[in-house]
Amino acid sequence: MPAQDGRLAIVTGATSGIGYAAALALAGAGARVVLAARDADRAERAMVAIRREHPGAALEFRPLDTARLSSVRAFAGAWRADGRPIDVLLLNAGIAWVPQRQETEDGFERQLATNYLGHFALTGMLLPNVRPGPASRIVPVASIAHQRGTLRFDDLQFRAYDARSAYRQSKLAMLMFGLELDRRLRASASAIRAIPVHPGITRTAIIRRGGGAGPVQRLTGQLVFGLLGQSAARGALPLLYAATSTEAAGGTYYGPDGIGEARGWPSVSEIFSHARDETDAQRLWAGSERLTGAPWLS
Template sequence: MAKRKWTVADMPLQTGRLAIITGATSGIGYEAALALAGAGAHVVLAARDEGKAQRAMWSIRQVHPAASLEFRPLDTARLSSVREFGTRWRDERPPIDVLLLNAGIASVPRREETADGFERQLVTNYLGHFTLTGLLLADVRLSSASRIVEVASLAHRRGQIRFDDLQLRRSYSAQDAYRQSKLAMLMFGLELDRRLRAAGSPILSVPVHPGVAKTDITRRGDRAGAVERLAGRAIFSLLGQSAARGALPLLYGATSPDAHGGHYYGPDGLWEAWGYPTTADVAPHARDQATAKRLWSISEDLTGVSYL
């Protein structure tokens, strides 16, 4: 990559392009929606809370009055919601140029199991997105400008795929669950790109991470205890960059002609915690293709979605 710092000003015009962003009502997802809408894209805010989505769209239109925006309900923690989203999209079949897989949660202190029988962080951050991508892949425009962008995390470095206890029923901690979900997201992004290349598809899969950004991902309302909330806020206040800066790697991966499929992008500053987009470090265990293939197979079995 060029040494010059990449910013939103370097983003190509997005007129005529359609972007779906999960978790677009706040934080880096909102900032990505704001920037893409400002560049001319039609942005679909795929989110759980319609009220928050409407407020986000109102806020975006205060900055970009001509923004083309749309809300569609999606809860990545519920596979029925993901399937409903995919079914409606397939019925209408508008081509997708950017699928930005951003929705996520963290700091759930006690293990929670969803109606589908999944550990909540794993399904919200990873399995729901695996399902969504499989359902929408046929509607992604066949072009090298088309991007599937998976939001991973620095936390992947200490993550482990617990094949012997994937849902963490025997042993749970909030951090282990988060690290596993983000490692899974990164491995999914890398494996998806390998499969796209093998299939001769021009679509790029580009995993990214925001560094340490000041967002509400660690504020889980009644779920998070006081200690977790205070610790999370202290760390992010001291080390975190703005959500707008944290969104830059997402926007780079989604739009830059210089972004490559199967590469990982994050901030260029100290420890990759803040800064401008650059190639990021992938922990060696995240490059293990045998583990990635095993995870893919298990994910297909768990979600009932098969592709590539």
């Protein structure tokens, strides 16, 4: 990873898992890292741990709950007031397999809100603060779960709820968002790159803690992730590659290079055909604008 001195990175969901691993690596390379997360105590513990490894790390915490548009607006408003340029916007916060349907204060299905809609709105609000140029990166974190995902345009909020299907939809939306964002940036003659990624199968607490997963989901997650998963540090490598490598190409999807893209070193990943559908991507974009009230790059 090239030196990151003088660069500023915002990492959502930076207090654990691949978000923490990415924040740790970016801080170690010299970036100023903003931990954007819900829990101030956990953020403080994360910063203590990072400084234990990198005593001179430049860190700050800012509260952000991507499941709540009021929190997203507050974060973005405070950032715009500061006026500081952003070099990396790493959209990582996520939950998975919430066993019973939960609805946010905005009326959204919780996985869609946390994993996708909050990030869509946040990016639109912060884009004017992203430093122009090809070194600036917007990195949406998707998942190999997109392969089996479907956008239910007639029921995006999954009122006929299925936990895994709702998760797959949210991660498919993140991938399609990243691809569509890069197309729109290019069309507007912006040099900023949008580069979606996925971490493969990684041993993190997203199943145990992220969405109040029930006992069956926790057991399944622990077995699958424990047997097949790689460490959070390895899972974060595609995120770091997209965020910092001069070779990372906008509109390309990166993930592990191993069998089934479950683990390995960063490489170009397969985008299944339904995720390449530009008509559906534009429809998703328009719907996301209506839902979040955050129109931009139209």
